[in-house]
Amino acid sequence: MNFAVLQFPASNCDQDAVHAVRLLGHSARLVWHKDPALGDTDCVIVPGGFSYGDYLRCGAIARFSPVMQAVKQFADNGGLVLGICNGFQVLTEAGLLPGALIRNRDLQFHCENIFLKTATNDSAFTSKIPAEKILCVPIAHGEGCYFADEETLAKLKANNQILWQYCDATGNLTDTANPNGALQNIAGICNEKRNVAGLMPHPERACEPLLGSDHGKWIFESIFAALKNKTVAVVA
Amino acid sequence: MKAKIIITPKKAVLDPQGKTVQTALEHMGYTGVTGVHIGKYIEIDLAPGTDKAAAQKALNDAAHKLLSNPVIEDYKLEIE
Numbered sequence A: 001m002n003f004a005v006l007q008f009p010a011s012n013c014d015q016d017a018v019h020a021v022r023l024l025g026h027s028a029r030l031v032w033h034k035d036p037a038l039g040d041t042d043c044v045i046v047p048g049g050f051s052y053g054d055y056l057r058c059g060a061i062a063r064f065s066p067v068m069q070a071v072k073q074f075a076d077n078g079g080l081v082l083g084i085c086n087g088f089q090v091l092t093e094a095g096l097l098p099g100a101l102i103r104n105r106d107l108q109f110h111c112e113n114i115f116l117k118t119a120t121n122d123s124a125f126t127s128k129i130p131a132e133k134i135l136c137v138p139i140a141h142g143e144g145c146y147f148a149d150e151e152t153l154a155k156l157k158a159n160n161q162i163l164w165q166y167c168d169a170t171g172n173l174t175d176t177a178n179p180n181g182a183l184q185n186i187a188g189i190c191n192e193k194r195n196v197a198g199l200m201p202h203p204e205r206a207c208e209p210l211l212g213s214d215h216g217k218w219i220f221e222s223i224f225a226a227l228k229n230k231t232v233a234v235v236a
Numbered sequence B: 001m002k003a004k005i006i007i008t009p010k011k012a013v014l015d016p017q018g019k020t021v022q023t024a025l026e027h028m029g030y031t032g033v034t035g036v037h038i039g040k041y042i043e044i045d046l047a048p049g050t051d052k053a054a055a056q057k058a059l060n061d062a063a064h065k066l067l068s069n070p071v072i073e074d075y076k077l078e079i080e
Helices: A012-022 A066-076 A086-091 A150-157 A217-228 B015-028 B052-067
Strands: A002-006 A027-032 A041-047 A078-086 A100-102 A111-116 A135-139 A145-147 A162-167 A186-190 A195-201 B002-010 B040-045 B075-078
Touching: A002 A012, A002 A066, A002 A195, A012 A027, A012 A217, A041 A066, A041 A086, A066 A078, A078 A086, A078 A217, A086 A100, A086 A195, A111 A186, A145 A186, A162 A195, B002 B052
Parallel strands: A002 A027, A002 A041, A041 A078, A078 A195
Antiparallel strands: A100 A145, A111 A135, A111 A162, A162 A186, A186 A195, B002 B040, B002 B075
């Protein structure tokens, strides 16, 4: 499989994403933000970082870059897109995912391992996560508090679009397990067509035991399986 | 000519900065403060003689697409 990992000025998890995909046996390459085309691509990763210095709002400027126009088209054609951390912020700003990410409720930057509950296995991003498995993955953000208006939130729930929620070590969705004040403990969602997903935690930083956890690999394994089974359209 | 754009968080959106400043004001003894909302102020310089109505239209468009995020923010635009 060919993964395209976007690279904006001040992306800083781009190499981690490339490393994780290659480690898991697939090919990945960086695509510069000024490139108007993605080339031969099975899945796009919008990586973490501080694209364009987080000026104005996180992800607000990145959304207008030439490569994002190509990503929009890729997503419209059914291609798989995963936004991680700043990538999640970029995808919400671009309108590819509903809602917004705002300042953490305690105004602190959180850099720590958290626990994640997978809300549904019914997606190209979660199908291979073992049932009932609580994932341990790191977060590193100051603006990861997921917000959406009531109508959007109701739609997310009705369509089963909430993919991951912050929980405690035993899987309870408590307020103390919520690192940033996200509504409904939401850590990650997908769009209605289920081919675009975003999450604040960093699965690419948790794909090998050396890093303390390899739970993030299941998210990538899910994507590999979806591409292999051709349950999604693959668009070059 | 100048355009002034004031961006504030929507009422339903959590505003931890506003809350923290409100608490600080209370601690300092300023009474009667029932809410603090922290947003952004953007000043845009326009070429002299710019058509005001056209600028209003263009800047509303820009405010909607880039300067504010309608999911979480409201804005007010003034041209003078």
